[in-house]
Amino acid sequence: MTCVVCDRAMRPKRATPADYPGTVPLGHHGMCSGCARRRARGVSGPAGTYDPAYVVGEVDHLIGTDEPDNIARRLGYGHLDSLTSVLTRQHRHDLVERLTRTEQLA
Numbered sequence: 822m823t824c825v826v827c828d829r830a831m832r833p834k835r836a837t838p839a840d841y842p843g844t845v846p847l848g849h850h851g852m853c854s855g856c857a858r859r860r861a862r863g864v865s866g867p868a869g870t871y872d873p874a875y876v877v878g879e880v881d882h883l884i885g886t887d888e889p890d891n892i893a894r895r896l897g898y899g900h901l902d903s904l905t906s907v908l909t910r911q912h913r914h915d916l917v918e919r920l921t922r923t924e925q926l927a
């Protein structure tokens with residue numbers, strides 16, 4: 822079962838990420854919870870496709886306050902690698918380095 826908007830695999834209600842690695846929670850109307858929430862706010866498009874400038878600003882703000890994986894998830898990315906590739910495309914190698922350095926310390 823995949824989300825009709827972002828095409829990510831969804832896990833059944835009450836299932837945990839440990840049971841279904843790499844899945845997102847089921848939302849409504851064939852959408853994952855992220856896309857359903859996004860739709861409820863009146864924003865179209867798949868969850869996790871934020872304006873890169875917004876993502877850069879949020880990472881700059883959140884860095885050091887949470888685990889890098891959690892920061893990625895809070896910004897709608899399933900994995901840290903997805904977030905760092907966005908930062909790399911924005912030429913923010915400094916943020917990538919700070920994120921990955923934090924991870925090594927954790």
Ligand SMILES: [Zn+2]
Nearest residue numbers: 824827853856
């Ligand atoms: Zn989705």
